[in-house]
Amino acid sequence: MPAEAAMPALLECRDVSVRFGGVLALAEVDFTVARGAIAALIGPNGAGKTTLLNAITGMAPIYGGVIRFAGADITAMPPHRRSKAGVVRTFQNLEIFSNMTVLENVMTGAHRRVKYNLLDAVFKTPRYFRAEKQCVGVAMDCLEFVGLAAARDLPAGELPFGNQRLLELARGIAAAPELLLLDEPAAGLNMKETRQLGALISRIRDERGVTIALVEHDMDLVMSISDEITVLQYGQELAKGTPAAIQRNPKVVAAYLGDDEDGDDDRGAGRANA
Amino acid sequence: MVSGLTVGSTYGLTGLGFTIIFNTTGIINFAQGEFVMLGGMLSVYYLTALKLPLLVAIVLAALTTTLVGALIERFTIRPVKNASPIQLIIITIGISIVIRGVAMLLWGKDTFALPPFSGNAPIAAFGASIMPQSLWILGITLLLLLGLRTFFAKSIYGKAMLACSYDRKAAYLVGVGVEWMVLASFMISALVGAIGGAILAPITLTSYDNGILLGLKGFAACILGGLGNPFGAAAGGLIIGALESYGAGLISSAYKDAFAFIILLFLLFVKPSGLFGRASAKRV
Amino acid sequence: MAGRPQKGSDVAGNRKNLAQVLAFATALFLAPFFLPNEYYLTVLIIACINAIIVAGLNLLLGYAGQISLGHAAFFGLSSYATALATAKFGLPMELGLIIAVGLTSLVAFLIGIPTLKLSGHYLAMATLGFGVIVYIFFNETVELTGGPSGYVGVPRLKLFGLVFSSDRAYYFLVAGVLALIMLVSLNLINSRFGRALRAIHTSEKAAQVSGVDIGKYKLLIFVLSAAYAAVAGFLYAHYLTFIAPTSFSFSFSVALITMVVLGGMANMWGAVAGAFFLTALPQVLQVFETYEVLIFGGILIVCMMFLPDGIVGGATRLLRFLASSLKRKQGGADAR
Numbered sequence: 045m046p047a048e049a050a051m052p053a054l055l056e057c058r059d060v061s062v063r064f065g066g067v068l069a070l071a072e073v074d075f076t077v078a079r080g081a082i083a084a085l086i087g088p089n090g091a092g093k094t095t096l097l098n099a100i101t102g103m104a105p106i107y108g109g110v111i112r113f114a115g116a117d118i119t120a121m122p123p124h125r126r127s128k129a130g131v132v133r134t135f136q137n138l139e140i141f142s143n144m145t146v147l148e149n150v151m152t153g154a155h156r157r158v159k160y161n162l163l164d165a166v167f168k169t170p171r172y173f174r175a176e177k178q179c180v181g182v183a184m185d186c187l188e189f190v191g192l193a194a195a196r197d198l199p200a201g202e203l204p205f206g207n208q209r210l211l212e213l214a215r216g217i218a219a220a221p222e223l224l225l226l227d228e229p230a231a232g233l234n235m236k237e238t239r240q241l242g243a244l245i246s247r248i249r250d251e252r253g254v255t256i257a258l259v260e261h262d263m264d265l266v267m268s269i270s271d272e273i274t275v276l277q278y279g280q281e282l283a284k285g286t287p288a289a290i291q292r293n294p295k296v297v298a299a300y301l302g303d304d305e306d307g308d309d310d311r312g313a314g315r316a317n318a
Numbered sequence: 319m320v321s322g323l324t325v326g327s328t329y330g331l332t333g334l335g336f337t338i339i340f341n342t343t344g345i346i347n348f349a350q351g352e353f354v355m356l357g358g359m360l361s362v363y364y365l366t367a368l369k370l371p372l373l374v375a376i377v378l379a380a381l382t383t384t385l386v387g388a389l390i391e392r393f394t395i396r397p398v399k400n401a402s403p404i405q406l407i408i409i410t411i412g413i414s415i416v417i418r419g420v421a422m423l424l425w426g427k428d429t430f431a432l433p434p435f436s437g438n439a440p441i442a443a444f445g446a447s448i449m450p451q452s453l454w455i456l457g458i459t460l461l462l463l464l465g466l467r468t469f470f471a472k473s474i475y476g477k478a479m480l481a482c483s484y485d486r487k488a489a490y491l492v493g494v495g496v497e498w499m500v501l502a503s504f505m506i507s508a509l510v511g512a513i514g515g516a517i518l519a520p521i522t523l524t525s526y527d528n529g530i531l532l533g534l535k536g537f538a539a540c541i542l543g544g545l546g547n548p549f550g551a552a553a554g555g556l557i558i559g560a561l562e563s564y565g566a567g568l569i570s571s572a573y574k575d576a577f578a579f580i581i582l583l584f585l586l587f588v589k590p591s592g593l594f595g596r597a598s599a600k601r602v
Numbered sequence: 603m604a605g606r607p608q609k610g611s612d613v614a615g616n617r618k619n620l621a622q623v624l625a626f627a628t629a630l631f632l633a634p635f636f637l638p639n640e641y642y643l644t645v646l647i648i649a650c651i652n653a654i655i656v657a658g659l660n661l662l663l664g665y666a667g668q669i670s671l672g673h674a675a676f677f678g679l680s681s682y683a684t685a686l687a688t689a690k691f692g693l694p695m696e697l698g699l700i701i702a703v704g705l706t707s708l709v710a711f712l713i714g715i716p717t718l719k720l721s722g723h724y725l726a727m728a729t730l731g732f733g734v735i736v737y738i739f740f741n742e743t744v745e746l747t748g749g750p751s752g753y754v755g756v757p758r759l760k761l762f763g764l765v766f767s768s769d770r771a772y773y774f775l776v777a778g779v780l781a782l783i784m785l786v787s788l789n790l791i792n793s794r795f796g797r798a799l800r801a802i803h804t805s806e807k808a809a810q811v812s813g814v815d816i817g818k819y820k821l822l823i824f825v826l827s828a829a830y831a832a833v834a835g836f837l838y839a840h841y842l843t844f845i846a847p848t849s850f851s852f853s854f855s856v857a858l859i860t861m862v863v864l865g866g867m868a869n870m871w872g873a874v875a876g877a878f879f880l881t882a883l884p885q886v887l888q889v890f891e892t893y894e895v896l897i898f899g900g901i902l903i904v905c906m907m908f909l910p911d912g913i914v915g916g917a918t919r920l921l922r923f924l925a926s927s928l929k930r931k932q933g934g935a936d937a938r
Contacts, residue, residue, distance in 0.1 A: 101811060123810040132811055139808035143800050143868070152797045156813030165793035166786050168616055172793065179794070219812060346723040398907050403722040404669050408863060409906045411671075411856060415899030422895065530852065534734065537727055576738045579731040586728045587716035 052115065054079040054255050055100070055131075055223055060109035062095050062279075069095045070279045072109065077223065077272075082249055082256045084266045087276035088299055093259040094136060096276070097225050101133050102126050114222065128156045130222035134212045134229060136259075142201035146192060146211055149200050150183035153215030157182065186214040190244060206237050210244075217248060224248065226258040230265050238262055242269045267291065275299070324452040324521060326559015327459040328354065329578075331514030332536025333543065333551035334466065335507035341546055342479045342503035345406050349390065349414035351533020352421075353508045356383045357515025358524030359421055362430040372433065380512040386417070387508025391501050414529065421526035432519040455517045462510060463552055470548070479503055531575060538582035544591055619788040622871070627781035634770060643769045645885050647841060650776040651834045653877035656861045657780075657787050657870060658830030663859070664867030665791065666823045667803030668718065669726050671855050672733020676828040678740055678850030680706045680835030682747055685756045685845060695760055695840065703832040710828030711821065718820040733855050740847040752846030759840035766840075776837055780874075783830060787870055799823060800868075853895075860898045863905045866916075 057075040061068065070092045077083040085093050098104035100111060102123035111119045118126055132153075141149050151158075158179045164172040187193045190210040195203060200211060209229060216224055226245070230238045242265050248254050260266045266273060267287045275282040275296050283293045290296055332354050339347045360379035364370045370378065390413055398405065434451040470476035479499045481489040490496050515524065515532075522528075536551075539558050543550020558578050566574040630650075634643060655677055662668050684702040687693045693701070717728045740747050747753055759766045759775070766772045790796060801809035802816050809816055839845050857880065865876030880901075884894060909916045 103807065103810075122815075123807075124813055124815045127811050127813040135808065139805040141801050141804045141808065143804050144797065148797055148800075151794075152801050152809075152814075153812045155794055155798060155801075158794050160794070162790070162795065165795055166789045168789060176793070215808075215812065346727075348726075394903055394907065401906070404663075404667065405906045405910070407669060407723060407726050408859065408902050411859075412899045412902030412906065415856065415895055416903065419893070419896035419899060423893075531734075534727075534730065538731075541727075573738065573742055576735050579735045579738075582731045583728055583735070586720055586724055586731075590720070590724055 052079075053077060054114060055257065056110075056112040057096070057100065058110045058112075060096065060099055060111065061107040062092070062099050062104050063107040068107075068279055069104075070099065073276065073279070073281050075274055075281075077255055077257050079255055080249065080253065081271040082245065082258070082269050084270040084273045085257065085259045085276065086261070086263075086266055086273060087282065090278075091276040092279040093276055094227055095279075097133060097227055097257075097259055100126075100225060101131060127219060127221075130220075131225065132216045132219045132221035132223070133225035134216050134227055136227040136231060138205075138208050138212060140200045140208055140211055140215070142199070144200055145197050146187065146200050146203065147180070147183055147196040149211055150186050150214045150218045151179050153186070153218035154179055154182045155219075157218075157220060183214075183218055186218045189217065189247075190214045206233055209233065209241075213244070213248075217252065217254065221254055223255045223257065226256065226260075228259055228261060230260060230262040235264075238265050241265065245269055320452055321449075321521075322560045322563025323556055324449075324455050324559070325518070325562070326539075326556040327455055327552070328514045328518040328522075328532065328555070329535045329539040329558050330552035330555025331459055331462065331510055332532055333539035333555050334463070334548055335511040335514075336537055336540045337546060337548050337551045338466075338479075338507045338510070339503050340540075341548075342482045343395075343500050345395070345410070346537070347504075347507065348407065348410035348533065349417060350507065350511055350536060351529035351531070352414045352417040353383050353387060353511030353529075354515035354518075354532050354536070355421065355524065355526065355529035356386060356417065357512030358432065358519035358528075359425060359430065359515075359526065360512070361432055361516045361519060362524065363425065365432065366430075372435065376513075376516045379516055380509055383512035384505045384509045387504040388501060391504035395504070396497065396500070414533070418526060418529060425526060427526060429523045429525040430519075431523050432516070434520040435517075449521065451517075451520045455521075458513065458517050459552070462513065463549070466506075466510070466548060475499075475502065534582070535578040538578045538585070541582060541585050541590065615792045616789070619785070619792060623781055623785045623788065626784065626871075626874075627777070630777040630781065631774065633777075634773060640769060642885075643773050645882055647769065647773050647776050648838075649878045649881035650773075650780045651838050651841075652858070652861065652881050653780055653874045654783055654834040654837075655831045656858055656865075656873045656877040657783055658827030659858055660862050660865070660867065660870060660873035661787060661790070661799070661830075662823050662827040663862050664869065664873070665796065665799040665803060666820060668820055668824065669729065669859075670824070670827070671726050671730040671852070671859065672736070673729075673827070673831055673858050674850045674852070674854040675733040675736035676706050676710060676831035677835045677838070677854070678736065678845075678847070679709060680832035681839040681845045681850070682740065682753065684836050685753050685839050686746070688757050688840075689753075689755050695757070696762070698840075699761075699833075699836050702836045703829055706832035706835070707825050707829045710825045714821045714824040714828075718817065718824060730852070730855075733852055737847060737851055740850060747847070750847060752844055754844050756839050756843045756845065758843055759837070772841055776841075779833065779837065783833070784870060784874065791870070795819075803868075856902075857898060860902055864901055866918075867910070869918075 053076040055075070055077040057073065059072040059074065060070055061072055062070040073092070073096060075085070075096060085096065087093055095104055099106050102121060106119060109119075110117060113126070113129060113131055116129070118129060118131070121129070141152060144152065158175050160169070160171050160175045163169070184193060184196065187196060190213055192207060192210055192214060195207065200208070203211060209232075213229065229245070230241055233241060245256060245258070246269050249256050270287055272285065273287055273290045274284045275290060277299050282299060283290060283296050285293070332350055335350045335353060336346060339345060339350070357379055360382050361376045364375035364378050365372060394409055394413060398409065401409070434449070435454050436450045470480060478489065478494045479502065481494055482496050482499045535558060536555065539555035540551045542554030542557060543552070558581060561581065562574050562577050565577045633646060637643060655673065659670065659673055662670055680702040683705045684698040687698040687701045688695055713732055717725065717732070720728055741750050743749075759772065766775055791799075798809065798814045798819050801812065801814055802819060806816050861876035861880050862873050863876070864880065865872030865874070
């Protein structure tokens with residue numbers, strides 16, 4: 045397990061506030077993710093979790109606060125530059141490219157890694173062929189990792205829902221991110237698919253060295269794979285700690301009262317960093 | 319100046335038509351200008367070909383145009399509820415072209431005039447001479463505005479239409495007949511546009527293709543006043559009309575038409591929410 | 603609008619594209635020998651010129667998903683620019699070409715920066731407004747453009763010493779340019795740039811997180827499509843040797859969109875087919891002139907409501923369906 049104190053945090057959000065008109069969606073929230081960790085962001089609906097992800101990826105304007113990534117201040121960076129810097133995310137409502145095949149979706153994910161220019165593309169230079177072949181290689185590798193290699197030539201829109209989620213994941217890792225933000229990756233998945241997803245997310249961290257931050261409602265998943273959990277409520281930080289600590293925290297239980305009975309189960313205890 | 323305001327109120331009425339449909343459906347109806355054209359052209363037709371009295375001709379023209387609006391909604395808009403913005407834009411462009419084409423086939427390319435409602439003798443007031451038709455235009459426009467305001471603010475149907483634009487599903491769930499509201503919005507827009515066309519025809523003449531420019535200027539009025547704000551649209555129209563006549567005197571009347579568009583572009587680039595608008599429909 | 607996957611982005615596709623372009627070029631070069639008389643050559647020339655514009659517009663509208671209702675303006679700017687450069691200032695045509703395409707691209711770049719930040723209706727209206735302003739400019743700046751009666755005396759094309767005085771020679775030139783443009787466009791699509799464009803069309807958010815600079819790409823394809831229109835404008839002016847504002851009106855912008863829509867957006871060959879079909883149709887149907895406007899409008903409505911892939915797309919879908927029902931025994935329909 046990575047010891048948080050020894051290494052500087054990969055992602056550091058300090059006093060981040062986001063305002064939509066008169067509504068303060070996030071109020072001076074702190075959120076850090078240590079390099080190599082799997083950090084979870086949970087909270088009741090409307091707590092601001094997705095807003096925080098949007099702020100981190102540059103899709104929501106920040107009203108106050110600072111976001112640092114790998115030591116650099118990215119608060120003012122446009123979204124595509126943050127992606128190039130290594131921050132990649134998936135979406136709660138799937139945003140796959142339905143006008144491309146599965147393989148092309150993942151190749152697009154690797155866009156920033158494919159290096160050739162317009163002239164190469166138009167004149168089909170050797171550099172184009174080399175780079176495209178490399179891109180296909182990267183994409184196939186990602187598809188194999190998530191188990192979708194056989195579907196490579198299918199129209200992305202024709203995949204079953206669970207596979208579309210995997211496709212977004214593959215597209216995300218194709219960008220070779222340092223930090224992968226997952227927005228409710230288990231939404232709409234059944235229990236078996238969720239377990240497989242948890243194993244996959246752990247593999248992404250273990251085998252590819254990608255730091256992960258996920259927003260989730262499925263407590264089994266969260267408790268089983270997270271190293272650290274941050275709880276948001278009403279746009280503010282409510283609690284932070286290991287899964288075991290969070291489960292025992294009376295404020296968190298109160299916030300979730302009646303919301304998720306599975307949170308009382310033992311199942312989450314396994315991965316906890318005690 | 320007065321003539322600028324006069325023409326401006328037509329822009330305002332056209333813009334109002336845009337606003338009504340937009341407020342209910344979120345669609346910009348590119349064919350709005352054609353409703354205005356039809357108001358004028360049909361009035362001429364009923365007056366000259368069917369020899370009906372002026373008032374009857376105008377009322378009939380307005381009703382016919384309202385029917386056209388209903389047919390458009392029913393047969394080309396309702397079937398494609400889930401179309402993308404681009405599809406809807408192209409469809410309404412297609413509709414405006416078809417209406418224009420039919421008008422050209424029926425009535426040719428000539429320009430026509432409606433007789434002024436109460437004669438040609440200018441009235442001297444405020445140190446200028448005003449055409450009586452201008453008073454009619456301003457007066458009717460004001461009446462329409464007040465009527466619509468009351469409708470949207472006070473009547474249950476008006477509020478229901480607004481609800482549809484805010485959240486179609488929610489409106490549906492609370493029992494609003496969304497489809498009826500959409501149909502009504504098209505009909506009201508057509509009515510308003512047609513009246514605008516009819517009252518302006520005595521001054522600016524009418525022909526099969528004056529819908530394009532009017533529609534665009536009406537849209538500019540809409541944006542100027544803030545998309546979604548009916549009074550803003552009316553005010554925007556007056557402002558554009560005034561600016562046009564002022565600019566025509568200043569620079570040259572040839573470029574007069576370009577003013578409205580330059581204003582439009584400027585607004586879109588700098589402040590799409592216009593003067594009084596809510597900042598919804600934001601840029602990506 | 604972005605439904606099925608469009609033209610492939612794989613290396614084998616390159617060979618397919620090249621083969622298609624060569625076949626197309628061959629067909630174009632053989633065509634004059636089958637025509638009953640020289641008049642049809644004029645129609646073909648204009649069809650090729652329109653196809654060049656439509657190819658660019660298809661990249662913009664079909665692939666990147668950005669609508670432009672004012673593309674006639676770029677076509678016109680280029681025509682007038684080269685007319686003035688060669689006729690008024692006596693510059694050689696090669697320079698005229700550079701000036702025309704350069705100036706038009708610059709205007710597109712400048713107008714594109716603020717315009718492409720808009721989307722949907724706002725974008726449509728902005729491009730429409732731009733087109734109308736330019737049209738008014740053509741009509742009113744009489745000293746420069748000759749006003750509504752047009753500009754006479756544009757020299758016939760002469761490039762690198764070759765004078766294209768006969769229609770046949772001009773046709774081969776224009777056809778060659780079109781084939782070249784098709785190859786460039788297809789190569790562009792079959793690359794990471796094509797993928798980026800299609801990504802922008804479907805989900806700008808997802809494109810951004812994949813590292814695509816959507817502002818830059820939209821501007822790039824907008825300027826490129828304007829450059830295509832500029833090339834077409836150059837060829838047009840030096841063919842007719844006379845240009846008038848009516849050729850560059852909103853009606854023509856709409857006709858261009860109709861050609862793209864008819865051919866099925868995001869289908870390059872469809873766009874070309876749409877251009878040829880809608881240019882030739884008025885000649886074939888004599889009554890078309892009167893009903894032209896109606897037919898265009900009708901096509902737009904019908905295609906958008908029922909045939910989002912256009913006629914070509916609809917036919918392709920039909921063939922695909924037939925092919926896959928035959929292939930079903932072999933397992934797995936080829937989605938390409």
